[in-house]
Amino acid sequence: MKSTPKTRRAALLAAPFLLLGNACRDLQPIEAPTAVEAMAAPDRAKVELGQRLFFDRQLSADGSTACATCHVPVEGGDDDRAVSLGVGGQAGKRNSPTVLNAGFKAHLFWDGRATTLEEQALMPLRAKDEMGADDAAVLAYLGRDASYPGEFQAAFGDAAISMERLASAVATYQRQLVTPSRVDAFLLGDEGALNAQEQRGLSFFRGNCTFCHDGPGVGGQRLEKLGFATEWPAERTHDLGLEERTQDEGDRLVFAVPQLRNVARTAPYFHDGSVATLEEAIQLMGRHQLGEELTEDQIADLVAMLEALSADPEPRLLQDPNGSR
Numbered sequence: 001m002k003s004t005p006k007t008r009r010a011a012l013l014a015a016p017f018l019l020l021g022n023a024c025r026d027l028q029p030i031e032a033p034t035a036v037e038a039m040a041a042p043d044r045a046k047v048e049l050g051q052r053l054f055f056d057r058q059l060s061a062d063g064s065t066a067c068a069t070c071h072v073p074v075e076g077g078d079d080d081r082a083v084s085l086g087v088g089g090q091a092g093k094r095n096s097p098t099v100l101n102a103g104f105k106a107h108l109f110w111d112g113r114a115t116t117l118e119e120q121a122l123m124p125l126r127a128k129d130e131m132g133a134d135d136a137a138v139l140a141y142l143g144r145d146a147s148y149p150g151e152f153q154a155a156f157g158d159a160a161i162s163m164e165r166l167a168s169a170v171a172t173y174q175r176q177l178v179t180p181s182r183v184d185a186f187l188l189g190d191e192g193a194l195n196a197q198e199q200r201g202l203s204f205f206r207g208n209c210t211f212c213h214d215g216p217g218v219g220g221q222r223l224e225k226l227g228f229a230t231e232w233p234a235e236r237t238h239d240l241g242l243e244e245r246t247q248d249e250g251d252r253l254v255f256a257v258p259q260l261r262n263v264a265r266t267a268p269y270f271h272d273g274s275v276a277t278l279e280e281a282i283q284l285m286g287r288h289q290l291g292e293e294l295t296e297d298q299i300a301d302l303v304a305m306l307e308a309l310s311a312d313p314e315p316r317l318l319q320d321p322n323g324s325r
């Protein structure tokens with residue numbers, strides 16, 4: 001049977017929730033990818049081209065906005081706003097998720113409307129309230145630049161410049177933004193990597209939260225209802241989540257489960273950026289996703305564990321390569 005969010009949710013409710021659900025859903029530790037310096041030349045050229053494009057404000061309609069404006073790699077991969085500002089200072093309606101580890105996500109965007117980074121990349125570039133770019137203008141700008149044609153050649157074997165190649169390079173750069181943390185070291189056998197409190201947080205997390213926040217990204221694998229156990233108060237949000245895309249009431253408040261790597265650095269929280277602290281976000285998860293009031297100690301343990309999930313990718317990937325040009 002095709003697994004739609006609805007059939008999947010129905011199956012989950014019918015299944016013995018704790019036994020089956022949690023047994024097969026867990027965290028998956030990650031390791032650092034091949035360092036850029038050690039890559040084959042064309043692969044390295046593709047990452048470097050993608051990095052330059054990611055930071056290039058000239059791709060936007062008015063030269064004001066790059067991918068990196070709303071996804072600041074050095075600050076956890078998001079911006080610090082509730083909702084992002086695009087060209088002309090226009091406010092969007094959703095909080096910008098981190099691009100760190102985005103390559104692990106099966107569902108991109110809060111409503112899962114893209115599934116690959118290649119498919120995703122051109123959407124914000126063309127969106128009127130984000131970068132507002134026009135394909136013809138982008139291609140003309142890249143073609144007349146002193147070094148972009150040579151960089152496309154190095155990455156793709158010939159100097160042809162296309163929107164598909166741009167998307168492919170940007171996706172390749174983002175796939176390199178992988179951040180193994182102390183939690184991964186612990187899961188891979190280094191028992192000293194986490195202190196006692198972080199370990200308590202981790203076991204609580206594995207027993208309760210990996211039902212939804214699972215896999216290598218600690219989330220990003222599924223679409224789930226906000227208010228799974230106890231209804232999310234209607235006055236808290238004007239966003240219908242997946243329902244806005246499917247027009248199906250059963251999809252109301254269904255969102256792509258966010259990845260929690262680096263979450264300690266990506267406040268404010270939730271699709272609308274309406275929650276300022278990690279403590280409150282966790283308290284609300286307990287109440288609405290687990291149907292449980294978590295104690296202060298449980299919340300503190302979870303915060304400690306989530307903080308231990310913060311880490312940076314290779315330093316060279318954080319810099320804006322356009323600065324020196």
Ligand code: HEC
Pocket residue numbers: 054065066067068069070071084085086087092094095096097098099102105107108109110111117120121122124125129130131170256
């Ligand atoms: C004006 C701010 C802004 C700009 C510019 C921007 N983004 Fe985003 N990005 C967002 C917001 C907000 C979302 C979530 C939107 C939604 O879910 O509807 C998002 C979502 C994403 C996601 C999905 C992440 C996830 O966890 O689901 C990726 C990947 C991404 N952007 C990459 C890019 C790339 C690549 C560019 C440049 C081509 C870019 N963004 C430009 C604000 C921005």
Ligand code: HEC
Pocket residue numbers: 205208209210211212213224225226228255256257258259260263266268269270271272278281282285286289290302
């Ligand atoms: C039934 C599924 C489910 C369970 C269980 C669950 N979550 Fe979530 N979590 C979600 C969804 C869906 C969202 C996105 C909600 C939104 O933004 O509207 C989310 C969002 C979050 C966020 C905010 C992330 C961000 O970037 O804004 C944090 C933090 C979080 N969860 C932590 C936890 C913790 C800790 C637990 C266990 C105590 C937990 N969650 C249990 C589904 C779940």
